[in-house]
Amino acid sequence: MQVKQVSVTVNGETYTTEIEPRLLLTHFIREVLGLTGTHMGCDTTSCGCCTVLLDGLPIKSCTYFAVMADGHEVMTVEGMALASELHPVQQGFHEEHGLQCGFCTPGMMIVSKALLDENPNPTEDEIRWALSGNLCRCTGYQNIVKAVKWAAHKINSEPAAYRR
Amino acid sequence: MYPPPFEYVAPDTIEEALALIAQYGEDAKVLSGGMSLIPLMKLRFASPAVIVDINRIQGMDYITEEAGGLRIGGLTRYRTLVRSDLLKARYMCMASCGPQVADPLVRNRGTLVGSLCHADPQGDWGACMLAMNGSIVARSTTGTREIPIDQFIVGPFQNSLNPGEMGVEVKVPSQGERSFGQYLKLERKVGDFATAGVAVSIGWTGGSISHAGIALTGVASANIRASGAEAALMGGSLNQGTIAEAARQAAGACDPKTDHRGSSEYKREIIRVYTERALSAAAGLRAA
Numbered sequence: 284m285q286v287k288q289v290s291v292t293v294n295g296e297t298y299t300t301e302i303e304p305r306l307l308l309t310h311f312i313r314e315v316l317g318l319t320g321t322h323m324g325c326d327t328t329s330c331g332c333c334t335v336l337l338d339g340l341p342i343k344s345c346t347y348f349a350v351m352a353d354g355h356e357v358m359t360v361e362g363m364a365l366a367s368e369l370h371p372v373q374q375g376f377h378e379e380h381g382l383q384c385g386f387c388t389p390g391m392m393i394v395s396k397a398l399l400d401e402n403p404n405p406t407e408d409e410i411r412w413a414l415s416g417n418l419c420r421c422t423g424y425q426n427i428v429k430a431v432k433w434a435a436h437k438i439n440s441e442p443a444a445y446r447r
Numbered sequence: 448m449y450p451p452p453f454e455y456v457a458p459d460t461i462e463e464a465l466a467l468i469a470q471y472g473e474d475a476k477v478l479s480g481g482m483s484l485i486p487l488m489k490l491r492f493a494s495p496a497v498i499v500d501i502n503r504i505q506g507m508d509y510i511t512e513e514a515g516g517l518r519i520g521g522l523t524r525y526r527t528l529v530r531s532d533l534l535k536a537r538y539m540c541m542a543s544c545g546p547q548v549a550d551p552l553v554r555n556r557g558t559l560v561g562s563l564c565h566a567d568p569q570g571d572w573g574a575c576m577l578a579m580n581g582s583i584v585a586r587s588t589t590g591t592r593e594i595p596i597d598q599f600i601v602g603p604f605q606n607s608l609n610p611g612e613m614g615v616e617v618k619v620p621s622q623g624e625r626s627f628g629q630y631l632k633l634e635r636k637v638g639d640f641a642t643a644g645v646a647v648s649i650g651w652t653g654g655s656i657s658h659a660g661i662a663l664t665g666v667a668s669a670n671i672r673a674s675g676a677e678a679a680l681m682g683g684s685l686n687q688g689t690i691a692e693a694a695r696q697a698a699g700a701c702d703p704k705t706d707h708r709g710s711s712e713y714k715r716e717i718i719r720v721y722t723e724r725a726l727s728a729a730a731g732l733r734a735a
Binding site: 284285287303304305306307326327328329331334340341342343346347348350351353394412413415416417 | 448449450451452453454455457478481482485486488489498500502526546549550551552553555556637638
């Protein structure tokens with residue numbers, strides 16, 4: 284069995300460890316690093332619950348080998364919050380009741396953050412397209428869209444605090 | 448789901464990658480976006496002994512236009528294609544297809560060359576490339592050759608690469624002085640495979656049609672070209688009569704299977720209607 288040494292930066296902290304090449308990024312995050320905020324949902328590239336940012340772009344971590352992330356930067360839902368408060372997207376999901384059971388929420392929030400990083404003032408259509416790779420079985424999506432709009436408004440009202 | 452164990456190599460250059468796939472032959476599989484390969488490995492439909500991860504190779508992620516044609520690198524992802532103004536202006540079939548392939552998260556990883564190599568009968572890009580007369584540049588340690596898409600997709604999940612060869616680039620010729628392209632896809636929900644899809648790319652040089660490309664998704668054992676439909680348009684013009692005839696020919700060219708996405712008759716009718724719609728849109732542009 285081949286074992287590879289990798290160095291992966293997750294939420295700003297670099298982890299160097301030996302892993303099997305077939306280890307999926309989701310399992311690496313959850314089981315090796317113990318960061319269980321990232322959820323394994325369908326395990327078939329459909330639901331988006333396992334979404335994380337890889338070098339700033341959202342990907343489905345169930346369809347990515349951890350060994351591929353060697354030298355790259357990953358952000359999980361645990362890395363979203365700012366120093367002094369929750370990220371505006373997290374606040375938005377709280378304020379607008381953007382979740383019920385919460386299983387899809389880490390993926391939804393990560394995708395929403397990536398959207399707002401690229402396009403801080405999205406239309407409702409753009410929000411729905413951005414979220415189209417993420418499934419929610421509870422909310423009917425209405426409140427998720429509202430939550431993203433809330434976050435966009437917050438970011439735009441205080442750009443100095445939230446724009447990168 | 449864990450795939451079976453495999454040996455992982457991640458070369459830094461194309462030359463190293465080619466040497467590795469020459470060395471391992473059919474035991475090796477090239478990993479680019481991984482959006483088809485990794486699910487297949489997890490389901491254990493594929494269990495390559497060696498994975499050659501090409502994602503670390505620099506200089507394979509590009510879209511360039513030169514001498515009237517387009518070149519797209521082996522690591523150019525759907526994300527980049529979707530955001531390209533060049534495709535929106537002159538390679539419209541691709542620009543139209545991009546946002547309909549899978550979902551935004553998959554599009555952040557998936558590569559055009561990888562998708563074409565995978566040759567899924569329900570893949571959208573294959574139809575797009577057939578309609579645009581694209582080709583794949585294949586490299587091995589012994590040389591480089593260009594394979595027209597018609598000879599590249601040889602069956603369901605089958606391409607014509609030899610062991611030791613890797614697809615490194617896609618080429619698309621200019622579609623004409625003026626051109627129009629559209630990809631119409633029926634899907635049950637966002638991100639689904641096509642129930643049926645039609646790729647159309649029409650080019651005009653002077654007053655008449657100099658390029659007529661029509662190809663289909665999900666209605667045969669591979670993406671197919673609707674040759675009869677193309678012949679009905681070449682050298683002529685788009686009018687109600689030629690559009691209806693081309694649509695009829697396209698419906699006749701397909702051999703859809705009845706499945707959970709729809710009956711054979713339904714899919715055939717979709718092909719007819721979508722061909723007519725795309726060609727009507729092309730005719731509208733020509734009139735404008």
